[in-house]
Every structure is written in C-alpha cells, then in structure tokens.
Amino acid sequence: MARSNTLKYIILGLLTRKPLTGYDIKQTFDKEKAEFWTAPFSQIYPELNRMLNNDLISLLPTSDTNTRKKTYQLTAHGREVFQNWLQLPLAASESTLDNDNFILRLHFLGHTDPTFLKNLLALRVKTLNLEITQLEFELTEVVNHPEQYGRELIIKKELANKKSDVKLWKKELK
Amino acid sequence: MARSNTLKYIILGLLTRKPLTGYDIKQTFDKEKAEFWTAPFSQIYPELNRMLNNDLISLLPTSDTNTRKKTYQLTAHGREVFQNWLQLPLAASESTLDNDNFILRLHFLGHTDPTFLKNLLALRVKTLNLEITQLEFELTEVVNHPEQYGRELIIKKELANKKSDVKLWKKELK
DNA sequence: TCGACCATGTAAACTGTTACATGATTGT
DNA sequence: ACAATCATGTAACAGTTTACATGGTCGA
CATH class of the missing domain: 1.10.10.10 (Winged helix-like DNA-binding domain superfamily/Winged helix DNA-binding domain)
Structure with a gap:
C-alpha cells in the first residue's frame, strides 16, 4: 500500500x-x-x-x-x-472497495453515522460479488490441474471467506 | 513482510x-x-x-x-x-504459521506430497485456533464500547473467516 | 503501417523494519 | 537500588511503487 x-x-x-x-x-x-x-x-x-x-x-x-x-x-x-x-x-461512481481500504475506514466508525456505514457496506458487498464471480471462474480452470492442488485450496478458502463476508454485511445492511 | x-x-x-x-x-x-x-x-x-x-x-x-x-x-x-x-x-517446535506464509507455501503444492501438506494444514489449524481464542476475548471487551462499533464488526468478520478456514482445513486433513 | 503486445531494464521516491541511542518515572 | 515501563527519537537498510526509457514481433 x-x-x-x-x-x-x-x-x-x-x-x-x-x-x-x-x-x-x-x-x-x-x-x-x-x-x-x-x-x-x-x-x-x-x-x-x-x-x-x-x-x-x-x-x-x-x-x-x-x-x-x-x-x-x-x-x-x-x-x-x-x-x-x-x-x-x-x-x-463505478468504484470498488478493496478489503484493506474497507477495514481501515470501518475501524473508526461508531453508531453515529449509520448512513455512511451502510454506503460503505453496500460498496464492499458489490466489490465482493465481483471478486466471487472471478474466483468461481478460476476454480473451474484449476480443477483440471492436479499439479496446482494447493492453489485450488487457496481459491476455495478465498471463496468461502468472501461469501461469509457478503452474508455478514448483508445482515448488517438490513 | x-x-x-x-x-x-x-x-x-x-x-x-x-x-x-x-x-x-x-x-x-x-x-x-x-x-x-x-x-x-x-x-x-x-x-x-x-x-x-x-x-x-x-x-x-x-x-x-x-x-x-x-x-x-x-x-x-x-x-x-x-x-x-x-x-x-x-x-x-512450538512454532506458528501466519496466513501469508501459509498461503505462499500452499500455492506451490500439488498432490505429490500429502504428508507435507497435512503437516502444513495441521500447523495452520493450530495457529488459527490460538487466534480465534484471542479474538473471542477482544470481542467481549469491545461490545461495551459503542464508539468502536466498526471494530466490533471487523472482529466478527475475522472470527467468521478463521472459523471457516479451520473447518475447511480439517476437512482436508481427514 | 500501425497498434497491441512482447521483452528488458534504470532511476527516483516512498514505505516499512531493524538496530541503535538516550533518559525519566514508578513500583518493589 | 533495581527492573519494568514510559517516552522520544536517528540511521541504515530492505522492499515496493511509479515514472521513464528502449526496442522487437505479429497480425489486421
């Protein structure tokens, strides 16, 4: 960074x-x-x-x-x-929000500005969904390469993490 | 790093x-x-x-x-x-394995050395469990501080991610 | 022929880590 | 008195990014 x-x-x-x-x-x-x-x-x-x-x-x-x-x-x-x-x-507009920049901002928020928090969460969810689509694609590619089994595990881990994040932030958006 | x-x-x-x-x-x-x-x-x-x-x-x-x-x-x-x-x-002995060093090594592994893979996963699970214990503690501290609501969300996200990882690696260890 | 892509580098600025240096305050 | 912790910094080095510089190959 x-x-x-x-x-x-x-x-x-x-x-x-x-x-x-x-x-x-x-x-x-x-x-x-x-x-x-x-x-x-x-x-x-x-x-x-x-x-x-x-x-x-x-x-x-x-x-x-x-x-x-x-x-x-x-x-x-x-x-x-x-x-x-x-x-x-x-x-x-049309921006994305990577994890570091998201976490960095989230860290300082209290209950005082719920609108800003929701905007931040919504943008992060949008970005995560893009990343999930990309990872799903990479997974279909890598499964044919047993020599990249480690990478396959990493992609699966990342997918699980990002899906978990989407779930958590959507819950918070309600 | x-x-x-x-x-x-x-x-x-x-x-x-x-x-x-x-x-x-x-x-x-x-x-x-x-x-x-x-x-x-x-x-x-x-x-x-x-x-x-x-x-x-x-x-x-x-x-x-x-x-x-x-x-x-x-x-x-x-x-x-x-x-x-x-x-x-x-x-x-008594070592831990942070995410970066774990991912870095995992990336290059295929199906050829399952023993090494299992050792790596086991060490990572051990480290994750230590980190989860620490985060659970931090969560009990932060819930009394509404001005740190953002930090509370970060801790919850990290907990969910690490628990998901433990589940995934344990499945792989079987 | 022209643009996209192949191919390899140098220089400067910035960010981050480790080692070093110094001295005050507080509790036992 | 002594150790732990409070308190502030400098210097050297390592790692990373951005900007600059150069030239070849291949297809439309």
Missing part, C-alpha cells in the same frame, strides 16, 4: 477519539493490531512531526513543563482531511 | 514447474494474483539478475541468438534452497 500514506490516516482516526501521545498510539496498535495494523516507534514519531508541520495536529498545551511527553490533538484542518479521506471510496 | 525476500521464493517456486522468462513470471502474477501476490517488472528483472549471480537460476541455452529473450531455469542449488524454505515453518 505504498504512496497512500496509511499511517497518517490511522493516526488522524485515533486522534478523533481523544488526544494521544506517540507512545499511546503505539500501545493502541499493539492492542488492536490483530484485526488491523502495526507500526514501530521509528515510523510513528517522524510521522507525528511531519503531521505537526503540515498543521494536521497540534501539541496539547500542558502545564507539565518538566516532562518530554508530547500529547497531540487534531487541528480543524486535520479533522477535515480525515473526513475527506473517509468519504473518498464513495466519491467515484 | 520485509526482509523475508518473498519475491525470490515465489520465483523459485514458479520455476519448479517449468522454465520461464521474466515476462512470463509477470503474466503468471497477473493471472493468479487475486489469491496470491503481485510484482512489477521493475522488481522482477533486477531480482532475476541477483538470483542469477547467486547461482539460484541459470539461463536456458537457446539456439535463438537473435532475440533478447532470457529464459531461466532452476539450478540444483536453487531447487535445494526452495525445498528448505518450504519446510522452514515446520522445523521449529
């Missing part, structure tokens, strides 16, 4: 909830990473400084002067950039 | 089937990528030259001198390196 600057948007997303330090952000990654993402300090701290320079975040003023701790909060600009990024996949 | 030099092993794996050019390898990626992997020419060609220098592959002698086409085949050394890489996750 090069060039998409994912880390920046994850940090923005985490800061929409509450102000955090770089250390807090790393803790959150370690706790939630299984379904999500991870990044080392050496990536987080430089990114925070870049974001500070770009006016996406600002230092939370603190009376505690004798500590090196830096707590960051979103600026108005940062909040706007994050909202635009959230909406991005829904902007283009 | 940095540092693990995945591309090298994928190329070795593809060449176990038959000799290929860099262009052929790219074609294979494009065709099989959905369940698998992708890489641009700018990554493939330099990698092939590195592998040639390391005696993992060699140029297939061809009478066709007036073409720039380069067809590569595995050397004995390359074949050995690939076999060692395949077995790697099974070597350590």
